[in-house]
Amino acid sequence: MSTTDISHDNSVFDNLNTLQASLEQGVLHITLNRPKARNAMSLEMVKELSTLFATAEQRPDLRAIVLRGAAGHFCAGGDIKDMASARGSSPKRDDGTEDPFFTLNRAFGRMLCQVQSARQVVVVITEGATLGGGFGLACVSDVAITAADAQFGLPETGLGLPPAQIAPFVVKRIGLTQARRLALLGARFDGQEAQRLGIAHYVCASDQEIAETLTTVLSQIKRCAPDANAMTKMLLLNTLESPLESVLDLGAEQFAQAARSPEATEGAMAFIQKRQPKWAE
Incomplete structure (x- = not known):
């Protein structure tokens, strides 16, 4: 495990066994690091991811x-x-x-909820095996970049199991009819099909293209105000769960809060002065 340039909460980053973590220019990079098991999701990995996302929330x-x-x-x-x-x-x-099976399975679902609701923009890069839990992580990302030859699938039913914690997130990502097809057939498919289904947003033919796409995506994220992004993400997710009037009320409250914030003042001044806002520098 290696860490670089992490200035806060060092103890969290220094005690990772299944992950690598580094902080670069305001971006937390997390690598699932169990290569001999194709980065299969152990309970230890779930707990470590949960700890990192809880830390990132602060x-x-x-x-x-x-x-x-x-x-x-x-x-x-x-x-x-x-x-x-x-x-x-x-x-x-x-x-x-x-029941240990319940504990193991439910812990993964709680971690998926953390990833989905993180205040930061979560970018997932999928290569090679993207199965089961990996598929679930892709479905809770804000932006998904995939290798063209990545292999996606929900293999659980072929093992005599349901995709219990993943299913709700898959349905919300791609819709019920496609989720039923993929889960009930255990079908495998590549990055091109993942993009067609709405799981992935960018398909890349090489490592260099993945790196270039990630650089572009991160630069676009940094042009957006961080608090405004966090509010927007919360608002968008609430549209899936809450009645329309409640969502619109929350939106108006968030808009009023944001309009009086230092971010909005800086955004307006940057626009008038024809310069980048400070958060984009």
């Missing part, structure tokens, strides 16, 4: 979070070793604690 100076996988794969799904360990445990616990 860091308004962070503009974006970039998630990718090590050694040419994003994430091959759930960790089989964790599953085997849980299978050896009894579902009935005398001390009233949860």
Whole structure:
């Protein structure tokens, strides 16, 4: 594990076993780092991701979070070793604690909610295996960049399991009819199809194109005011869950708050003076 240029919360970044993390110019880069398992999602990785996103929530100076996988794969799904360990445990616990399978599965769902609601813009780069849990992470990103030859899929039903925590996020990303097809057939597909379905936004033919696309996306993010972006993201997500009038009321409250903020003052002055606002410098 390596970290570079992280000025706050060093203890969080220094105690990672399944991830790599670095901070570069206001962007937190997180790499899923279990290459021998194609970065399969262990409970330890879930906990470490959850801790990083909880830390990022307290860091308004962070503009974006970039998630990718090590050694040419994003994430091959759930960790089989964790599953085997849980299978050896009894579902009935005398001390009233949860079934280990429930704990393992539900922890992943809570982490997906954290990623989806992060105040920062979350960018996911998918390469190689993007299956199960990796598919779920792609579906909660704000921006998804994929390699053309990445392999997406929901393999759970072929293993005798439902995509329990992933399903709601897949449906919201691509719609019910396509989610049913993919989940019930266990179909595999590439980055081009992922873009057609709305999972990915950019398809790249090479590592260089991925790097160039990421640079462009991050520069666009930095042109947007960070607090305004956080409010906008919350508003957009609320459109999926709340009644229209409630969403519009919240929007008006956020607009009034933003209009009186230092960000709006700086944005107006930058426009009048024909210069970049300070947050874009």
